[in-house]
Amino acid sequence: xxxxxxxxxxxxxxxxxxxxxxxxxxxxxxxxxxxxxxxxxxxxxxxxxxxxxxxxxxxxxxxxxxxxxxxxxxxxxxxxxxxxxxxxxxxxxxxxxxxxxxxxxxxxxxxxxxxxxxxxxxxxxxxxxxxxxxxxxxxxxxxxxxxxxxxxxxxxxxxxxxxxxxxxxxxxxxxxxxxxxxxxxxxxxxxxxxxxxxxxxxxxxxxxxxxxxxxxxxxxxxxxxxxxxxxxxxxxxxxxxxxxxxxxxxxxxxxxxxxxxxxxxxxxxxxxxxxxxxxxxxxxxxxxxxxxxxxxxxxxxxxxxxxxxxxxxxxxxxxxxxxxxxxxxxxxxxxxxxxxxxxxxxxxxxxxxxxxxxxxxxxxxxxxxxxxxxxxxxxxxxxxxxxxxxxxxxxxxxxxxxxxxxxxxxxxxxxxxxxxxxxxxxxxxxxxxxxxxxxxxxxxxxxxxxxxxxxxxxxxxxxxxxxxxxxxxxxxxxxxxxxxxxxxxxxxxxxxxxxxxxxxxxxxxxxxxxxxxxxxxxxxxxxxxxxxxxxxxxxxxxxxxxxxxxxxxxxxxxxxxxxxxxxxxxxxxxxxxxxxxxxxxxxxxxxxxxxxxxxxxxxxxxxxx
Ligand code: ADP
Ligand code: MG
Numbered sequence: 367x368x369x370x371x372x373x374x375x376x377x378x379x380x381x382x383x384x385x386x387x388x389x390x391x392x393x394x395x396x397x398x399x400x401x402x403x404x405x406x407x408x409x410x411x412x413x414x415x416x417x418x419x420x421x422x423x424x425x426x427x428x429x430x431x432x433x434x435x436x437x438x439x440x441x442x443x444x445x446x447x448x449x450x451x452x453x454x455x456x457x458x459x460x461x462x463x464x465x466x467x468x469x470x471x472x473x474x475x476x477x478x479x480x481x482x483x484x485x486x487x488x489x490x491x492x493x494x495x496x497x498x499x500x501x502x503x504x505x506x507x508x509x510x511x512x513x514x515x516x517x518x519x520x521x522x523x524x525x526x527x528x529x530x531x532x533x534x535x536x537x538x539x540x541x542x543x544x545x546x547x548x549x550x551x552x553x554x555x556x557x558x559x560x561x562x563x564x565x566x567x568x569x570x571x572x573x574x575x576x577x578x579x580x581x582x583x584x585x586x587x588x589x590x591x592x593x594x595x596x597x598x599x600x601x602x603x604x605x606x607x608x609x610x611x612x613x614x615x616x617x618x619x620x621x622x623x624x625x626x627x628x629x630x631x632x633x634x635x636x637x638x639x640x641x642x643x644x645x646x647x648x649x650x651x652x653x654x655x656x657x658x659x660x661x662x663x664x665x666x667x668x669x670x671x672x673x674x675x676x677x678x679x680x681x682x683x684x685x686x687x688x689x690x691x692x693x694x695x696x697x698x699x700x701x702x703x704x705x706x707x708x709x710x711x712x713x714x715x716x717x718x719x720x721x722x723x724x725x726x727x728x729x730x731x732x733x734x735x736x737x738x739x740x741x742x743x744x745x746x747x748x749x750x751x752x753x754x755x756x757x758x759x760x761x762x763x764x765x766x767x768x769x770x771x772x773x774x775x776x777x778x779x780x781x782x783x784x785x786x787x788x789x790x791x792x793x794x795x796x797x798x799x800x801x802x803x804x805x806x807x808x809x810x811x812x813x814x815x816x817x818x819x820x821x822x823x824x825x826x827x828x829x830x831x832x833x834x835x836x837x838x839x840x841x842x843x844x845x846x847x848x849x850x851x852x853x854x855x856x857x858x859x860x861x862x863x864x865x866x867x868x869x870x871x872x873x874x875x876x877x878x879x880x881x882x883x884x885x886x887x888x889x890x891x892x893x894x895x896x897x898x899x900x901x902x903x904x905x906x907x908x909x910x911x912x913x914x915x916x917x918x919x920x921x922x923x924x925x926x927x928x929x930x931x932x933x934x935x936x937x938x939x940x941x942x943x944x945x946x947x948x949x950x951x952x953x954x955x956x957x958x959x960x961x962x963x964x965x966x967x968x969x970x971x972x973x974x975x
Pocket of ligand 1: 397401402405426428429430431439440444445446447460461462463464465466467468510
């Protein structure tokens with residue numbers, strides 16, 4: 367038998383490795399912006415075209431590169447940021463692996479223009495298939511401009527995996543937001559297809575939050591600040607009334623790096639305790655600073671997970687810092703909090719402090735939290751937050767969303783409604799009892815209606831439009847910048863589905879008309895925001911199209927709610943329409959629409975005993 371193992375050619379090995387770092391346009395946004403920050407820039411301009419698929423460019427006024435460094439920068443493992451392994455433990459820069467530019471060079475066309483302040487002119491380099499095609503002097507201001515063009519032009523299989531422009535643009539805005547949030551002292555701009563989306567002047571963190579997340583947080587942010595010799599926390603939480611039904615405005619940074627941590631999210635959210643409405647998420651932007659040797663630095667810089675040496679104490683720290691902040695602002699009554707015994711057992715609490723350390727930290731309120739009993743804002747004992755702790759995973763895991771499950775086909779065929787037209791009965795203004803040939807069904811009126819609306823919207827053909835009711839007094843609505851970008855992208859679709867919305871510049875839109883079935887007047891902004899929230903919420907489910915995602919939101923918006931009395935003919939129409947649907951058994955969000963009670967089942971039920 368012949369041998370079958372061979373070495374991969376370099377360019378293929380490079381493309382595979384590059385795929386880890388650059389998966390989508392937003393990955394390049396993150397890498398290029400972080401490089402600009404590392405270069406000490408005070409102004410950073412991100413320019414994208416075609417949702418980054420055609421162009422992702424970052425211009426900065428940082429320290430620039432020499433001619434040789436510019437050439438070197440695209441080699442794999444070429445970095446100016448570390449030179450020995452010990453450096454890893456003191457890292458203060460965003461990047462250090464020297465992979466980003468090499469990866470971009472492997473999967474896209476790359477153009478670098480760079481000039482150091484003391485150089486008379488800059489260098490221009492043009493790279494394709496990881497090879498330098500041109501290098502020549504160029505006149506420019508000091509700084510660097512790096513452009514990634516035609517992502518995956520040489521890896522069509524990957525290009526096909528890119529999502530719709532709306533989704534990729536949303537990912538770009540998310541990455542932009544994370545970097546811009548962490549450096550409020552830097553001026554950032556984002557231009558998409560020649561339109562300025564963000565223009566962020568340097569300022570305080572509070573100003574930056576409002577610039578990025580929207581005016582609704584203006585004067586509705588509460589400062590969180592605790593300092594110890596172990597770690598510091600600084601940032602803001604939104605007042606409880608600003609909590610939203612979907613996530614998106616939650617940010618935790620560790621040493622200025624955005625991280626995802628279900629565990630820490632739980633620590634923040636439980637601190638709000640019962641101040642929040644069910645299933646709503648408070649906004650927060652929190653910066654944890656700790657000694658890099660306490661954080662597992664081996665974490666890949668493109669990933670967002672992070673390991674702490676002592677997770678538990680960081681949880682307790684974050685939780686009590688937020689509680690403290692809420693208590694100080696008189697948001698939470700300073701009631702019966704009590705120091706949790708398990709917290710007192712943690713090494714950082716029980717370890718003897720040196721005299722010097724003690725005086726340094728004893729003034730901090732966190733220190734007092736951990737050492738004095740019966741103070742406000744302490745960790746509750748045996749109450750909700752503790753028992754919730756073991757469920758923190760379910761709480762924040764992405765799996766929490768109901769999956770979209772089309773109903774099994776055979777189901778509908780076995781239901782014969784013909785004889786049942788006049789045998790409908792509403793129970794508790796929520797369910798409808800429907801007699802069938804085989805027994806009866808209990809139909810959930812809201813989910814049934816959602817299913818009907820959903821299928822109607824999804825099956826709408828090209829050129830067809832849902833009826834609009836024109837508003838006598840069109841409402842002007844202002845959205846957060848990222849919602850505004852999203853609405854722009856979705857406008858054609860939304861307008862086909864019954865809205866009449868026109869852009870009015872500066873994150874503002876005019877709602878000229880709304881779907882014929884929804885109540886008019888005053889709720890336009892909330893309605894549109896909730897629609898977008900639904901759209902985002904179902905964004906992780908790749909199989910859904912833009913239309914389907916919008917239709918889920920519209921079905922939810924327009925479906926009759928429980929508690930609504932229905933006339934006999936309304937019930938009749940509802941049930942008839944439901945069973946004309948292709949998938950009557952599940953709601954668009956995956957909830958069961960009806961429960962079936964067969965005669966045999968009913969008979970057996972009464973044969974017992
Ligand atoms: P890393 O950031 O991990 O060092 P990169 O591939 O992102 O690796 O960048 C390689 C090197 O190129 C950096 O270490 C830095 O010296 C240089 N570099 C990249 N972008 C810039 C920039 N915008 N300004 C100045 N130098 C840069
Ligand atoms: Mg880098």
